[in-house]
Amino acid sequence: MSEPHAMHLLVTGANGQLGQCLADQLRVQNITHTLLSREDADINDTVVLEKLIADKGITAIINAAAYTAVDRAESEPGLAKRVNEDGPLALAKLSARFDIPLLHVSTDYVFDGTKITPYEESDATGPTGMYGQTKLAGEQAISRHATKYIIMRTAWVFSEYGNNFFKTMLRLAKERDTLGVVADQFGCPTYAGDIAKALIAIASQLHSSAGGNEARYGIYHYAGVEAVSWHGFAEAIFEQAHKQGVITRRPTVNAIATDAYPTPAKRPTYSVLSSAKLAQDYGVPASEWRLALEGLLR
Numbered sequence: 001m002s003e004p005h006a007m008h009l010l011v012t013g014a015n016g017q018l019g020q021c022l023a024d025q026l027r028v029q030n031i032t033h034t035l036l037s038r039e040d041a042d043i044n045d046t047v048v049l050e051k052l053i054a055d056k057g058i059t060a061i062i063n064a065a066a067y068t069a070v071d072r073a074e075s076e077p078g079l080a081k082r083v084n085e086d087g088p089l090a091l092a093k094l095s096a097r098f099d100i101p102l103l104h105v106s107t108d109y110v111f112d113g114t115k116i117t118p119y120e121e122s123d124a125t126g127p128t129g130m131y132g133q134t135k136l137a138g139e140q141a142i143s144r145h146a147t148k149y150i151i152m153r154t155a156w157v158f159s160e161y162g163n164n165f166f167k168t169m170l171r172l173a174k175e176r177d178t179l180g181v182v183a184d185q186f187g188c189p190t191y192a193g194d195i196a197k198a199l200i201a202i203a204s205q206l207h208s209s210a211g212g213n214e215a216r217y218g219i220y221h222y223a224g225v226e227a228v229s230w231h232g233f234a235e236a237i238f239e240q241a242h243k244q245g246v247i248t249r250r251p252t253v254n255a256i257a258t259d260a261y262p263t264p265a266k267r268p269t270y271s272v273l274s275s276a277k278l279a280q281d282y283g284v285p286a287s288e289w290r291l292a293l294e295g296l297l298r
């Protein structure tokens with residue numbers, strides 16, 4: 001029997017929030033990888049990607065590239081579609097052509113938010129805005145064109161990198177004494193470093209069971225263990241930041257209704273994700289976001 005290829009992961013969107021966490025983790029775990037930022041190659045550039053996959057002997061693709069500006073997507077639907085739907089479609093075709101797994105990242109915003117218990121992978125989708133709509137179309141393109149795929153839906157991602165709610169709150173705490181934050185939208189904050197670890201764990205397990213019937217493909221949810229409102233998340237951030245001396249005084253955070261904070265895109269009222277299936281199939285526990293928050297601020 002011939003030796004299987006050593007694992008070599010291709011990461012797209014390498015300069016994004018999750019992309020940078022993936023780069024850190026791959027380095028720490030000493031896993032062979034190639035990082036691709038938008039400057040290196042657009043995910044729609046099939047010719048460049050095809051050559052790269054062949055030349056480097058890529059064994060799996062992790063797609064962390066996306067259009068993530070939720071409000072701006074309402075006025076730039078074409079651009080959002082190009083990155084969130086056409087890009088994943090191009091990657092799915094490459095996954096099929098080279099017979100390598102595609103690990104793609106999607107969002108809780110594919111749901112309409114009308115449930116009152118955690119969303120499972122089999123629940124009906126119904127995005128409330130363009131961002132969610134284009135992300136859902138990307139999921140559908142992948143499931144139509146690839147067979148070896150993992151679609152990991154995550155939520156409310158925060159980290160030391162890029163733009164995210166955690167960093168916005170820390171900035172606002174330095175600028176203002178009082179903030180209004182919506183208290184009637186619920187979800188699961190997720191640390192991007194934990195998502196990176198989860199994706200790498202899945203890629204490794206798929207690699208070691210390559211071709212075997214152990215491989216479990218399809219849609220998985222991966223998010224924080226505990227659900228909160230954006231207001232609750234803001235309070236948790238300020239509590240830790242104050243405790244660790246990152247901010248000298250805690251701003252007053254008023255709990256407001258969604259109507260009191262008008263935005264171009266409508267967001268789901270409840271997009272809590274159950275991460276149980278991933279824990280069961282891959283042994284990856286949900287993100288302990290409060291611990292991650294503490295670590296980040298320390």
Ligand SMILES: NC(=O)C1=CN([C@@H]2O[C@H](COP(=O)(O)OP(=O)(O)OC[C@H]3O[C@@H](n4cnc5c(N)ncnc54)[C@H](OP(=O)(O)O)[C@@H]3O)[C@@H](O)[C@H]2O)C=CC1
Nearest residue numbers: 013015016017018038042043065066068107154155156157
């Ligand atoms: N952030 C969040 O709260 C959540 C994110 N997700 C999903 O997680 C994934 C990672 O998100 P996150 O890291 O936060 O996103 P970021 O916006 O931080 O990173 C996305 C990266 O993709 C790059 N990119 C955009 N268009 C292209 C393109 N056409 N070709 C190649 N690269 C491109 C961007 O480059 P540039 O900077 O130059 O635009 C950016 O570096 C995404 O799939 C997102 O939908 C899911 C739930 C929550």
Ligand SMILES: Cc1cn([C@H]2C[C@H](O)[C@@H](COP(=O)(O)OP(=O)(O)O[C@H]3O[C@@H](C)C(=O)[C@@H](O)[C@H]3O)O2)c(=O)[nH]c1=O
Nearest residue numbers: 068070107108109155156157165168180181182230261
């Ligand atoms: C900054 C701010 C926001 N908000 C509200 C607006 C909104 O309802 C909620 C979150 O605001 P943001 O715009 O920062 O977060 P948003 O861009 O909606 O975050 C989403 O990003 C995409 C990429 C995802 O996939 C989602 O899982 C989710 O993380 O908080 C306040 O109420 N007060 C504030 O001061």
